[in-house]
Amino acid sequence: MKYTRAEFIILMIMLILNVFFVIIIVGFGNLTGFVVSDKSTIPSDYIKDSDIKYKDNKLTIEIDNVILKRFEDTKSMEPVLGYESTGIAIKPTTPEEISVGDIISFERDGIVIVHRVIEKGTDVDGIYFITKGDNSDIVDGKVRFSEINSVLVGVLY
Numbered sequence: 091m092k093y094t095r096a097e098f099i100i101l102m103i104m105l106i107l108n109v110f111f112v113i114i115i116v117g118f119g120n121l122t123g124f125v126v127s128d129k130s131t132i133p134s135d136y137i138k139d140s141d142i143k144y145k146d147n148k149l150t151i152e153i154d155n156v157i158l159k160r161f162e163d164t165k166s167m168e169p170v171l172g173y174e175s176t177g178i179a180i181k182p183t184t185p186e187e188i189s190v191g192d193i194i195s196f197e198r199d200g201i202v203i204v205h206r207v208i209e210k211g212t213d214v215d216g217i218y219f220i221t222k223g224d225n226s227d228i229v230d231g232k233v234r235f236s237e238i239n240s241v242l243v244g245v246l247y
Contacts (some may be wrong), residue, residue: 134189136244166223176245194241198230
């Protein structure tokens with residue numbers, strides 16, 4: 091099939107616009123408002139299907155050691171965590187329960203910080219976690235398991 095010159099130009103413009111759109115979304119996701127994520131930022135699945143009960147229009151989540159959390163309006167973890175949301179958290183029992191992508195709370199200088207684990211490693215002092223807020227470029231430094239108060243397992247909006 092032969093295309094006229096005008097049809098060819100229109101097809102090329104459409105192709106260029108499509109490529110540009112893909113580059114914008116993938117390359118500049120945070121600037122456009124589109125969130126582009128890889129699997130390393132997805133929290134672990136702490137609430138299993140067997141923990142969720144639904145009967146007579148009532149929902150129950152049956153997990154042990156639950157802590158309900160409210161969040162300060164710091165905007166460091168928006169849009170995942172906001173001032174009006176309620177977090178469902180648990181107290182981890184071992185450092186192996188915590189993975190990259192999980193959101194943990196810990197205390198530094200009397201301030202409770204709730205940030206995402208971006209790295210997990212081991213040094214001469216044992217296992218450590220590196221965290222930062224989703225909307226921050228500042229890394230919190232090494233967090234030891236003994237400093238961790240909770241792991242976020244769900245959010246109610």
